[in-house]
Amino acid sequence: DSGVTQTPKHLITATGQRVTLRCSPRSGDLSVYWYQQSLDQGLQFLIQYYNGEERAKGNILERFSAQQFPDLHSELNLSSLELGDSALYFCASSVVASGGTDTQYFGPGTRLTVL
């Protein structure tokens, strides 16, 4: 158990819908990262937050957004869902935002299926 929690574990929804994925980082970790794992794209970085502020963006679609709240939990919002959004979404957390031997610990993931 990494200490990072994600809910829900599984999510099945229809095209055009909107969903929210939730992540709670390890105790003491200020940074949260979101990754998408799909068969065709592999593991891809979406976005990073540090202590409530957005720090970096990766290949995140405009239909997707995220935020980190004062209690440091984070939510990833996916809207106007398409079949291709079906994937495993991981949240990871680390102590700091910057470099150094800062290791990211991953949550169990949320499997999203868009029908």
Added chain:
Amino acid sequence: AQTVTQSQPEMSVQEAETVTLSCTYDTSESDYYLFWYKQPPSRQMILVIRQEAYKQQNATENRFSVNFQKAAKSFSLKISDSQLGDAAMYFCAYKDSGGSNYKLTFGKGTLLTVNP
């Protein structure tokens, strides 16, 4: 942009034997970090081992060790005394040490099968 390549989509090993998984990467940075993560059928991403580029000594964690060749940009993972529980997808990952983006860049993964 940094890239990570794992040239072996699948590997197999006999229980108790040793196996080496390959990883190469491309970067113009001199300071960075490399990781191996394991993803068993449960899909959980589990950190196996970590290497700092500025360290010449190869990292080891129990039965897991790396062969880090900075000039060749190579970072292989050796699993000794393989166990059935080692069966998983293994991902090599790269992270810059500086700048403002601390994302992990992953390879495509190597699926390891352990035969009893």
